[in-house]
Amino acid sequence: MTVIDSRDIPADPESIERLAAGSLTYRVVDGSDATRAELFQRATTRGFLGAEPSAEELAFGQQTFDARRNTGVYETPAADTMPVATIDSWVTPVTLPGGGELPMWAISGVTVSATHRRRGIARALLEGELRSAVSAGIPIAGLTVSEATIYGRYGFGSALPMAKFTVDTRRAGWAGPAVDGRVEYVDRDSLAAALDTVHDRARSARSGQIPGWPSRWTGIAGLAPGNTDGAKVRGVRFLDRDGEVRGAMAFALQDSSGSFRFALDVRLLVAETPEATGALWRFALQHDLVDQVTADLRPLDDALPWLVRDPRGVTQTVHDHGWLRILDIPTALTARTYSAPLDVVIRVSDPLGFTAGDWRLRLDAQSEPRVEAVEGADVDAELDISALSILYAGGVRAASLHGAGRIVADRNVVEALDRAFVAFPAPALDIWY
Ligand SMILES: CC(C)(COP(=O)(O)OP(=O)(O)OC[C@H]1O[C@@H](n2cnc3c(N)ncnc32)[C@H](O)[C@@H]1OP(=O)(O)O)[C@@H](O)C(=O)NCCC(=O)NCCS
Incomplete structure (x- = not known):
């Protein structure tokens, strides 16, 4: 590209x-x-x-x-x-x-x-x-936000919600499968390099991800000047059975009670394979002297709740994170794949006018997606560009947007939109920008 x-x-x-x-x-x-x-x-x-x-x-x-x-x-x-x-x-x-x-x-x-x-x-x-x-x-713009109330007025939508996990490690336990490979400590320079390498290889697996940049990795690895907690950052990486690095995790430990009981905060966990994800979660959750593990910016389909013995030991809070704004409907909508066929006319409103109009979407397994402006056609669904941008990433269900009045359409159209737009795996954005 x-x-x-x-x-x-x-x-x-x-x-x-x-x-x-x-x-x-x-x-x-x-x-x-x-x-x-x-x-x-x-x-x-x-x-x-x-x-x-x-x-x-x-x-x-x-x-x-x-x-x-x-x-x-x-x-x-x-x-x-x-x-x-x-x-x-x-x-x-x-x-x-x-x-x-x-x-x-x-x-x-x-x-x-x-x-x-x-x-x-x-x-x-x-x-x-x-x-x-x-x-x-x-064709598209994106940002992460300090407040969720600022950017909808410009047509951005909260397309990439993410989860924050808080794990009571003693209650959660561990039930994940044994993994072939090993976890090893790395110094902070090597951690920054491993986060960069693995993130760049893994980012094509989930819609919404963007590449990081050098100061993003050194910052997460605790190497940015002015970061008073930087020395607390530790890092591990996961190597598969062939010795290839498939995952990396930056974390920091905090003595939570003054009595040798610690909280472990995952600053970033990047993984290319389910084995790497499982091995790094296991390292965190089974760490001696650690009662609590926290991790933010995790995808909504993260395996974590399914890797533990007692899922009630895992609390998950979903919050907005990545915001997207489509600027060119034909280019954006024809560039992604869809999960089911769809043939609808949508009416899009846009506070800044870039994408306003009626658009026919024809998506089927036989041909490339076709998206064209139409006039005078019967309209199946009405939504604003913020709602379409949310739907676009494939992580928020059309049914939810419909329930909130963000998509106006008959139930069968909502179901068709839902089936077509949902993405596998769930979209994600695991860094701030
Ligand atoms: C958020 C910030 C950039 C807004 O700047 P501003 O120049 O005061 O905003 P504007 O006067 O252009 O306001 C534009 C619109 O946003 C709204 N708005 C401004 N700040 C808002 C806020 N914090 N929350 C919700 N709405 C806000 C205004 O009411 C106005 O709405 P309207 O045009 O629909 O009537 C500014 O307050 C700021 O710098 N905050 C601290 C840093 C920050 O949070 N930046 C955002 C990073 S993602």
Whole structure:
């Protein structure tokens, strides 16, 4: 898949104009200027309520900054001031149901200074990103969010819900099968490398996954400067019977009672095979002196509750995590595979207009999916682009969206949508971006 460089896309003219009306300057930051880069990073950190970054942290963040299209909003046209709002983006492959990929406009670092909130700046930033993505021909956008109430208004939908597990290890016990292979400790540099390698090989198995990047892996491995708990991070990897690394896990231990009883928090578990998943879960759950294991961002079909003797020892909390926004319906919908045939006309509403209209979806086993705009046809289902983006990843049932009034259709159409869109295995996104 050819991935374009978002840094080549100029700032969106409509957002330039809209913010200029409020005497604000909106521009893509020149990354080669160290002062501007530092000011941008400082503004982003402040926007997320972080402490003032050290020189070492700024140097660490520079690599990620350099790789992205960083757009700032400034109070003056002068370039060397702190932005009052930030956003960054890059184009990355996203896995689709069936294992294909599309280029996705990933958005991160959305902040508006507390002195400038609720004046429409975030709206100008988000709409600007989506128009830029459309202008570059990117069919889908994605983000992870600080609050679940912010992004639906721009057409994003919570397409990739994930589970947080809390395991009472003594109650849960272990009932998983014996595994051929071995688990071994690795130092934190090797851990970062193993997480990167295995994640990249495993990400094509689940729709919604995107590749990580160097500072994501060093951060999870506890090697990022400023991470006061970094030294607590430990790592193991799983090697199959041929000695091939098939899984890796970063975790941290915390003495929970002051009496040699510990809680183990899984920072990330990546696995290419069920054997690797089972072996790494077993390592965590059967660890001596550990009463509780927690792990977040696990897929909804994780084997964990089925690997233990007493599933009531495993508490699962499902929450929103990955948000998607289709920008080009024919390109997005014809790129994934479907689980059952479908022939329907859907009416899509879109607050920003990119995808609004009536669309006929014809999906069958004999031919490639066909998706075309139609006029005057009988409409079988009505939904907004946020709901379609949720359905698209294949992890949320059409029946749930219908029950919530997010899809308006007869029951038989809902059932047909449900059967066609559901993805195997469940979609997932196991990192933040
Ligand atoms: C969230 C944040 C970016 C919003 O910026 P803002 O410039 O104040 O937002 P806007 O004025 O453009 O508001 C746009 C819309 O979002 C809504 N909105 C803004 N912040 C919201 C929030 N925290 N929760 C829910 N809705 C919110 C506004 O009511 C407005 O709605 P409307 O246009 O439908 O009437 C800003 O508060 C912020 O920087 N927060 C801290 C960092 C953060 O959480 N960033 C998001 C990272 S995913």
